[in-house]
Amino acid sequence: MDLKLKGLRAIVTGGTKGIGRAIAQTLIDEGAQLAFCARNASEVAAVAAEFSSTGATVLGCAVDVGDEAALAAFVAQASTAMGGIDIVVANVSALAVGNDEAGWKSGFDVDMMGTVRLVNAAMPSLEKSQHASIITISSVSAREIDFAAGPYGAFKAAVIHYTQGLAFHLAGKKIRANTVSPGNTYFAGGIWDQIEQGNPALFKEALALNPTGRMASPQEVANAVVFLASPAASFITGTNLLVDGALTRGVQL
Numbered sequence: 001m002d003l004k005l006k007g008l009r010a011i012v013t014g015g016t017k018g019i020g021r022a023i024a025q026t027l028i029d030e031g032a033q034l035a036f037c038a039r040n041a042s043e044v045a046a047v048a049a050e051f052s053s054t055g056a057t058v059l060g061c062a063v064d065v066g067d068e069a070a071l072a073a074f075v076a077q078a079s080t081a082m083g084g085i086d087i088v089v090a091n092v093s094a095l096a097v098g099n100d101e102a103g104w105k106s107g108f109d110v111d112m113m114g115t116v117r118l119v120n121a122a123m124p125s126l127e128k129s130q131h132a133s134i135i136t137i138s139s140v141s142a143r144e145i146d147f148a149a150g151p152y153g154a155f156k157a158a159v160i161h162y163t164q165g166l167a168f169h170l171a172g173k174k175i176r177a178n179t180v181s182p183g184n185t186y187f188a189g190g191i192w193d194q195i196e197q198g199n200p201a202l203f204k205e206a207l208a209l210n211p212t213g214r215m216a217s218p219q220e221v222a223n224a225v226v227f228l229a230s231p232a233a234s235f236i237t238g239t240n241l242l243v244d245g246a247l248t249r250g251v252q253l
Contacts, residue, residue: 010034
């Protein structure tokens with residue numbers, strides 16, 4: 001299937017590792033222009049060089065999405081460099097599972113407001129696009145009470161509500177908004193790799209919950225994200241797509 005992404009202009013936050021990197025790479029592979037950010041400047045530079053080596057048009061910036069001014073400056077720079085923005089992927093999470101005030105604050109600043117501010121900053125460009133698409137990354141923890149109950153699950157649920165509200169209110173402007181909710185996703189250096197090393201009992205328990213007997217790969221999640229972001233999904237808006245290998249058991253009506 002031709003996703004019709006060639007030449008479209010995309011922003012991805014958290015683009016150097018895991019799901020975010022797989023999304024960024026897949027967008028490039030499909031012919032999109034890319035601007036991405038992450039907090040670590042050296043990692044951003046290395047990934048940008050790798051992406052650019054294929055001939056792709058890539059802008060990488062070191063940005064903390066919890067910093068409103070820095071995030072807005074990145075979006076403005078990306079829009080100028082690419083001549084506009086068609087696709088926004090809000091991927092960054094603070095991964096705050098602790099139930100202390102610091103966890104709640106970081107979850108709000110990064111997961112919630114990082115998403116809202118990204119969309120707000122990109123909106124003037126999206127309103128000019130013929131293929132405007134917003135994708136937010138939530139989690140199965142937004143649907144079910146699990147070990148990540150607390151700030152992580154609460155703000156991931158709020159992100160879904162926020163995105164579906166965007167879909168309704170922006171439909172008349174031909175701007176689509178969808179959420180992808182991954183299940184447990186394993187990659188080297190990621191949270192489940194760390195849990196496997198540091199808390200093997202929890203890892204074994206989590207693995208046993210999935211009837212497929214495994215966790216997702218970042219690429220499997222990225223495939224869903226890039227499809228929803230693309231013009232091939234032109235009549236899909238306001239949905240929350242689970243990519244979880246039947247991990248969740250609630251019926252989504």
